[in-house]
Amino acid sequence: MFQILNLGGSLETYLVLGAVLFGFGLFGMALRKTFIGMLIASELILSGASVNFMAFNHFLAPDPTVGQIITLFIMAIAAAEAAIALSIIIAIYRNYRSIDADTPAELNG
Amino acid sequence: MTTQTFPVEALAGLLLTPPGFTASQALTGLLFLGFVAITLAGAVVATGARMLVRSVAGLALCFLGVAGLYYYLASPFVALMQILIYIGAVCVTIIFAVMLAETAGQEREVKRKPVMTFLGVAGSAAMTAALAWVALGTKWSGAPAAPEAGSLEKVGQSLLTTYSMSFELISVVLLVAIVGSLVLARAGRDK
Numbered sequence: 001m002f003q004i005l006n007l008g009g010s011l012e013t014y015l016v017l018g019a020v021l022f023g024f025g026l027f028g029m030a031l032r033k034t035f036i037g038m039l040i041a042s043e044l045i046l047s048g049a050s051v052n053f054m055a056f057n058h059f060l061a062p063d064p065t066v067g068q069i070i071t072l073f074i075m076a077i078a079a080a081e082a083a084i085a086l087s088i089i090i091a092i093y094r095n096y097r098s099i100d101a102d103t104p105a106e107l108n109g
Numbered sequence: 110m111t112t113q114t115f116p117v118e119a120l121a122g123l124l125l126t127p128p129g130f131t132a133s134q135a136l137t138g139l140l141f142l143g144f145v146a147i148t149l150a151g152a153v154v155a156t157g158a159r160m161l162v163r164s165v166a167g168l169a170l171c172f173l174g175v176a177g178l179y180y181y182l183a184s185p186f187v188a189l190m191q192i193l194i195y196i197g198a199v200c201v202t203i204i205f206a207v208m209l210a211e212t213a214g215q216e217r218e219v220k221r222k223p224v225m226t227f228l229g230v231a232g233s234a235a236m237t238a239a240l241a242w243v244a245l246g247t248k249w250s251g252a253p254a255a256p257e258a259g260s261l262e263k264v265g266q267s268l269l270t271t272y273s274m275s276f277e278l279i280s281v282v283l284l285v286a287i288v289g290s291l292v293l294a295r296a297g298r299d300k
Contacts, residue, residue, distance in 0.1 A: 026233040
């Protein structure tokens with residue numbers, strides 16, 4: 001019964017947690033109608049991937065720096081992605097006065 | 110005269126330490142469960158909240174819990190970077206965008222059709238279940254990590270030797286992102 005206190009020491013806990021974070025991100029991506037909500041969901045997906053990398057790094061990798069470096073790179077990519085996405089959102093808001101994902105549908109030609 | 114130390118073991122013994130655990134092990138396990146709960150609660154708020162500002166706050170909470178998990182994976186540096194970059198930079202930037210782009214009337218999310226919501230729930234739950242099934246069903250085998258090899262020194266050394274090319278490329282990506290976002294956000298400013 002008290003084995004629940006040992007959860008932090010097993011790889012599977014982190015993998016399932018990463019999968020759950022990924023699932024929440026996927027759900028948010030499908031549900032949200034605004035660009036900013038989609039951006040938030042994509043951050044959740046990225047952090048699920050990072051948790052997986054860190055878990056494999058700690059429990060399985062022979063060289064335990066690889067996962068940490070990949071996670072740092074994911075952080076840098078996520079920051080760049082957030083900056084670009086937010087400036088696109090601001091530009092769309094200037095033109096359409098809305099951040100709904102359906103509004104710029106007239107761009108489809 | 111004896112020095113008085115704080116009686117951690119005795120205190121935890123009073124609070125019903127589980128059999129087979131020392132007090133510090135039990136405390137570590139409880140703290141881990143707390144971080145897992147924070148992560149899941151943050152994810153629920155981030156996807157479910159109807160106002161975007163609350164959603165961003167849930168995202169910050171989720172990142173805090175993930176930083177705690179990184180600490181349990183023996184990498185306190187990445188945990189600190191997680192807090193600094195994600196909560197300190199990304200979440201704050203998203204909040205700025207929410208404040209710039211949202212007016213009071215628009216804050217509420219438009220409701221989806223119930224069928225669509227159900228399909229979203231079913232699809233993402235199926236994906237999560239499949240991933241969890243693979244994670245639990247596979248017999249993982251690999252070299253256990255050496256206790257000190259993942260230290261900050263080693264991370265810094267391999268960043269500047271093995272991964273120096275990727276390191277430089279990441280800096281170029283960040284530079285392009287900064288310039289690109291400045292150009293994009295400036296474009297319609299004269300209107």
